Amino acid sequence: MRIVFAGTPEFARLALDxxxxxxxxxxxVLTQPDRPSGRGLKLTPSAVKQAALAANIPVCxxxxxxxxxxxxxxxxxxREALLAAEPELLVVAAYGLILPEWVLALPSYGCFNIHASLLPRWRGAAPIQRAIEAGDDETGVTIMLMDAGLDTGAMLFTRALPITAQHSAAVLHDELAALGAKAIVQAIDELQRGTLVSQPQxxxxxxxxAKLDKAESPLDFSQSAAVLARRIRAFDPVPGATLHLPGLAEPVKAWQALAIDTSHGGAPGDVLQADAQGIDIATADGVLRLLELQKAGGKRQPVAAFVQGWQKPS
Known part of the structure; x- marks a missing residue:
């Protein structure tokens, strides 16, 4: 088919490829403008733009x-570029711009969106992170026929994926990106065969x-260890989950943790013990064992290395 593609990050690049x-x-290909990146804030093209240019595809x-x-x-x-492209279909994946009605109405087969959840659950900006944070057992991708609403269009094709305790948002993102790339090709195959079925949500x-906010980073130990462990996984790599440890002026980021269902005599936030096996923090329900941390300005470290350089007050 003759397809215009609209997308920006790595999630979308896999679909374009x-x-x-x-x-x-x-x-x-439509993609977001180049953005400053790195220490030098050099203008950097999106992952989708890089893939398009490598394939000699015009970019807008x-x-x-x-x-x-x-x-x-x-x-x-x-608009002039889209009209000249004469698309039969517009495929959208994490583009980042609202599509006005004139865009939605342009392709003869409409606009297909690759959404990283099993709709209607987790419409909106951060479906991967919110699914982990909520403790969902599964997620997936939905190929959706776009309309003027926020992820409200009819469902065309779905593929599910279980969420495990080993899934950070980064890991789940990569798996869903690969799943979405396969799903959009399969959905278009069915469209061409005349077997693609539309189903209202x-x-x-x-x-x-909801969109991720840096204000969500601090861990609240009045919550349960299970909830906090999920938040740490959900906020990896952005915005990161933070906490204060005794003896350190700046908050540290927690990247891996284990929820232990056990009673303790500490108040929420108390450090119960710290050794090469983990730093145990009291919560309102259970113990949160920190396994990988990062000091401000430093690199991620396994807890065994972190505790060697942490002078915990006695």
Whole structure:
């Protein structure tokens, strides 16, 4: 098919690569403008732009697609590029811009979105992280026919994936990106065969995955150890979960932890013990054993290395 692709991060790049490998014609790619990155804040192209340029696909990077918005000239240029591309289908994956109705109505087969959850659960910005944080047993990807709402369109194709205690957001992201890349190719195959079925999202079970906020980073030990262990996994790599340890002026980041269902005599937040096996913190329900940490300005360290350089007050 003749497909315009819209996406920005690594999650989307895998889908673009899969569409190219499947033999689809990609006349145009939409992606976010280059952003400052690294210590030198050098303008860096998105993962999708890099993949598109490597495949000699034209790239368009408007700051907005709203013709009556803040950047009308950029939106109009994008409109002309889209019209010239004459797409049968627009595939969207983590693009980062709202698609106005004129975009949704342009392709003859509409706009397919690769969403990293089993809709209608976890509509919105951070479905991967919120699924881990909530303790969901499974997640997956949904290929959705986009409409004007927030992830409210009809479902076309779903694939599920179990969530385990070893899944950080980073690990789950990579698995879902690969799953989404396969799913979009399979969905388009079914579309071309005439076997793709559209199903409205159920009204029950709707939840919203709010955007991650750095203010959520500090761990609250009045919660249970199980909840805190999930938050640590959910916030890896962004925004990171933080806590204060005695003897350290700056908060540290916790990257791995284990929830231990046991009673203790400490107050929430008390350090119960610290050795090469872990730093045990009292919570409202159970003990949180920290296994990998990072001091401010330092690197991630296994707890055995961390405790060697931590002078805990007696």
């Amino acid at each position: 899969a569409l190219i490998a499947a033999g689809h014609e990609i006349p145009l 990077q408007p700051r907005s697609l709203k013709l009556d918005g803040k950047y009308p000239e950029e939106a109009q240029a994008a 159920p009204q029950e079970g709707v939840t919203y995955a």
